[in-house]
Amino acid sequence: MNVMTKAAPRIGDSRLGDRLRRETGGEVLWTAGDRGRYATDASIYQIEPVGVLVPRSIADVEAAMAICREEGVPVLPRGGGTSQCGQTVNRALVIDCTKHLRDVVAVDPDARTATVRPGIALGALNDALKRHGLFFPVDPSTWARCTIGGMAGNNSCGSKSIRYGLMADNVLGIDALLADGSRFRFADLPDNLGADVPSGIADLIQRLRALGAREAEEIAARFPEQLRRVGGYNLDALTPAARAAGRGNLARLLVGSEGTLAFSAALDLRLWPIKPRKALGICQFPSFRAAMAASQHLVTLDPEAVELVDRTMIDLGRSIPIYRATIDRMVRGEPDSLLIVEFHGQEDAPLAAALDRLEEMMADLGYPGSVVRCIDPGFQAAVAEVREAGLNIMMSMKGDGKPVSFIEDCAVALPDLANYTERLNAVFERHGTRGTWYAHASVGCLHVRPVLNMKDPGDVRRMREIAEECFALVREYKGSHSGEHGDGIVRSEFNEPMFGPRIARAFEAVKDAFDPAGLLNPGRVVRAPKMDDRSLFRYHPDYAADAAVTPALDWSAWPGPQGGLLGAVEMCNNNGTCRKFDAGVMCPSFRATRDEQHLTRGRANTLRLALTGQLGPDALASEEVHAALRLCVSCKGCRRECPTGVDMAKMKIEAMAARARKHGINAKDRLIATLPRWAPFASKAPFLAAARDRIPGLASLSERLFGFAAERSLPRFRRDAFRDSELPAPDGREGEVILYPDAFNRYFEPENLRAAARVLAAAGYRVAVARPPKGARPLDEGRTLLAAGLVEEARAEARRTLEALSSFPSPVIGIEPSSLLTLRDEFPALLPGEAARALADRALLLSEFLAREKPRLALKPVAPAAHIHGHCHQKSFGAxxxxxAMLSLVPGLKVMPITSSCCGMAGSFGYEAENLAVSKAMAELSLLPAVRAAPADHLIVADGTSCRHQIADLSGRTALHSVRVLEMALA
Structure with missing residues (x-):
């Protein structure tokens, strides 16, 4: 039996941390918050690690493993942390490969192979392979953030396994670091090992092959004949029959071993040619059973994939704004279940014929006219996004009851699928719950999650009972109890009932041959803890909300303690969509730093630990929480792009408010927060503020005193600031709109507000301005106050503004996204009630208003093209x-959206010296290269004040607000 050679040091042992710092070049993460962020994956478990190492090289990994071997400390390799079963949590030193060990070592296009480091994300790999016309075909729904090393650890499969097989079928070799310090490339080796194989490795291989020969008969009898079998170790690769059939590659044994046998320093992969054309048929079924029964017939059409979307997913998807329109296009009538049948090829005509055959088959099955043809690439991409978000859509249920992963990926033969799923639904019903179903109907591996409350001991008991009944059903159908997501904690204990005691002992023999001291991820695959040991749960028996926390905002949309705040934070299920390598806004600080701490998931975990007292008393105001949120730019990208709706920008306000209450705020933050109050005076003497950037030495002084980066120019106050008196007061007459002058455009770029008034007037509207009482300062939505955590002061400003704007029914039009959208987003949280909701409903950006009303404007050409960067809040609200569209009104103007995340300026963030490097890194990811590449006669457009300043500061190009372009085009 595996026993560590020494007693493992305590969690956070400073001596071990110091040694790792001295003897490796990696980043050593050792605080309670660091450990807490790595204590969870996408499973139900939470196990605090000893500490975390982020290696910069494989040499760092070798050194760390040597230290751990001497100290008797277990080692846990970790990729994207998206495991569903608890593979990537353990009382061990976590080695996070995703920051630095993510390069493509080599590509051989002729041989169709690639060698990669373990931390590269699948999406990033396939992006790099495109120029060769190749791709790696194993495609889990987490493809944009799961790593190749993690996929090998779990023997991942994905939707196209019916065509390309599993990870084990596509890994040709693994350069492995073993627990004893040796290193060897496990691959397809001859029966007679050469002299170049070290004696220790040769002995290991011979022992393994002898075990395979000895247990060949038992393996043949007990291993399910299913494509989707990823439980236990791949002992079948060790048998003489496998070697004779060309399936004896020793890398197959390491694939699926969940980091328990070796660390993968590099992986050799089989690549496949890209098929550039695609066609989808979305088949509608009146019942779930009908869809299951049809699967065995649909696969005879030789599709690339057949994926299930059930009624629960349809309904939940419609409730999420980012998916609603796509779901509506996917369904015809009110089906109970959908099967998405996917065909790939080189040309369109054969794919169209395949869809014709699909329609004929569906008619033969009794469902004529039930196929929605999906040919348009944009629609296909949207459908893929919905399908890939299946897990997160299911997890968007609010409240403590959630779909729980523990029997998620059992696989049975297709002819048995309808009966198996029907019987399993009956099991759920007997236990007073229901299951959510989705995913791989093509291979009989449906992801099913019963809805249970893991905080309820009764539901924990039901989980065990359901698991035992489900696995008994799977064995009856000669299926596999682990068809994609591996064993981890949740299924390892069931390997013996699944495979029998003799195979279970063989699994242990393999583990002991590779790792006799139990160094590598102990307790997974073999000698596992009980899956329902609540001490290992994220919601462990002592888990409870800190009663001392009183939220500053309204979180009542989420049930639970702390006014719903903890429930909102717990919506993060750790699946890591925020780690995606491309597209969208979320999460800009993580893209720049690649640190788990600066990720929406990492921040949510930090907040959850703080709100439940796991980071000590008053932790919401602590340095640990502040450090996690410091680089959050409140872009609101997660508000829209996180499938479970984790709104970190709003959560940051809570943490900032708690910190401000306990510690107050410094002079710099107070200066920025109160800018709308003192800006009227600064605009009367703008030369005083401008002196900072003109008089030598003052910029450096401002950096020392206030933290403003000396190399940044600050916004210039304008003597001709916009005055409310330039427009009439509202009177509620027909055709009236109320222009909302935000502080940034009012005092820094008043020409934008004047352009908005002129465009609206040209469109036929009477433009008015809501005014405060005589002598009072202009209205302010409190955006800058909220950013500093001064919630009560922001609430007072919101109340003043709400009173002024609620008196008139006219649309309220703004041009600065961060300001106007505060009326839509934060006002209802600051001032719950009908008045704030009514204002939110009629608060529109100018572009939204024009898109809705479609007024006639006489416009003339102004430029050949405009490259437009979207403000993060515009994107978050779908604006x-x-x-x-507004720019597209200009004749002859080619509008070219820039694919970019946050510009990196983000209000005052980019002006601060401590954030300067990250601010620049965010801009350099995609925005600045696109701006620099734009021809000189093309316009650069950005509707955010901060975005325009960042572009000017770092590229030298002048960016215009879109309303200025429209004003220039007025005939």
Whole structure:
């Protein structure tokens, strides 16, 4: 039996941390918050690690493993942390490969192979392979963030396994670091090992092959004949029959071993040619059973994939704004279940014929006219996004009851699928719950999650009972109890009932041959803890909300303690969509730093630990929480792009408010927060503020005193600031709109507000301005106050503004996204009630208003093209398409949206010296290269004040607000 050679040091042992710092070049993460962020994956478990190492090289990994071997400390390799079963949590030193060990070592296009480091994300790999016309075909729904090393650890499969097989079928070799310090490339080796194989490795291989020969008969009898079998170790690769059939590659044994046998320093992969054309048929079924029964017939059409979307997913998807329109296009009538049948090829005509055959088959099955043809690439991409978000859509249920992963990926033969799923639904019903179903109907591996409350001991008991009944059913159908997501904690204990005691002992023999001291991820696959040991749960028996926490905002949309705040934070299920390597806004600080701490998931975990007292008393105001949130730019990207709706920008306000209450705020933050109050005076003497950037030495002094980066120029106050008196007061007459002058455009770029008034007037509207009482300062939505955590002061400003704007029913039009959208987003949280909701409903960006009303404007050409960068809040609220559409009104103007995340300026963030490097890194990811590449006669457009300043500061190009372009085009 595996026993560590020494007693493992305590969690956070400073001596071990110091040694790792001295003897490796990696980043050593050792605080309670660091450990807490790595204590969870996408499973139900939470196990605090000893500490975390982020290696910069494989040499760092070798050194760390040597230290751990001497100290008797277990080692846990970790990729994207998206495991469903608890593979990537353990009382061990976690080695996070995703920051630095993510390069493509080599590509051989002729041989169709690639060698990669373990931390590269699948999406990033396939992006790099495109120029060769190749791709790696194993495609889990987490493809944009799961790593190749993690996929090998779990023997991942994905939707196209019916065509390309599993990870084990596509890994040709693994350069492995073993627990004893040796290193060897496990691959397809001859029966007679050469002299170049070290004696220790040769002995290991011979022992393994002898075990395979000895247990060949038992393996043949007990291993399910299913494509989707990823439980236990791949002992079948060790048998003489496998070697004779060309399936004796020793890398197959390491694939699926969940980091328990070796560390993968590099992986050799089989690549496949890209098929550039695709066609989808979305088949509608009146019942779930009908869809299951049809699967065995649909696969005879030789599709690339057949994926299930059930009624629960349809309904939940419609409730999420980012998916609603796609779901509506996917369904015809009110089906109970959908099967998405996917065909790939080189040309369109054969794919169209395949869809014709699909329609004929569906008619033969009794469902004529039930196929929605999906040919348009944009629609296909949207469908893929919905399908890939299946897990997160299911997890968007609010409240403590959630779909729980523990029997998620059992696989049975297709002829048995309808009966198996029906019987399993009956099991759920007997236990007073229901299951959510989705995913791989093509291979009989449906992801099913019963809805249970893991905080309830009764539901924990039901989980065990359901698991035992489900696995008994799977064995009856000669299926596999682990068809994609591996064993981890949740299924390892069931390997013996699944495979029998003799195979279970063989699994242990393999583990002991590779790792006799139990160094590598102990307790997974073999000698596992009980799956329902609540001490290992994220919601462990002592888990409870800190009663001392009183939220500053309204979180009542989420049930639970702390006014719903903890429930909102717990919506993060750790699946890591925020780690995606491309597209969208989320999460800009993580893209720049690649640190788990600066990720929406990492921040949510930090907040959850703080709100439940796991980081000590008053932790919401602590340095640990502040450090996690410091680089959050409140872009609101997660508000829209996180499938479970984790709104970190709003959560940051809570943490900032708690910190401000306990510690107050410094002079710099107070200066920025109160800018709308003192800006009227600064605009009367703008030369005083401008002196900072003109008089030598003052910029450096401002950096020392206030933290403003000396190399940054600050916004210039304008003597001709916009005055409310330039427009009439509202009177509620027909055709009236109320222009909302935000502080940034009012005092820094008043020409934008004047352009908005002129465009609206040209469109036929009476433009008015709501005014405060005589002598009072202009209205302010409190955006800058909220950013500093001064919630009560922001609430007072919101109340003043709400009173002024609620008196008139006119649309309220703004041009600065961060300001106007505060009326839509934060006002209802600051001032719960009908008045704030009514204002939110009629608060529109100018582009949204014009898109809705479609007024006639006489416009003339102004430029050949405009490259437009979307403000993060525009994207979060789905308003960016309206900005693009508004520019498209200009004759002859080619509108070219820039694919970018946050510009990196983000209010005052980019002006601060401590954030300067990260601010620049965010801009350099995609925005600045696109701006620099734009021809000189093309316009650069950005509707955010900060975005325009960042572009000017770092590229030298002048960016215009879109309303200025429209004003220039007025005939």
């Amino acid at each position: 960016f398409p309206a900005a693009v």
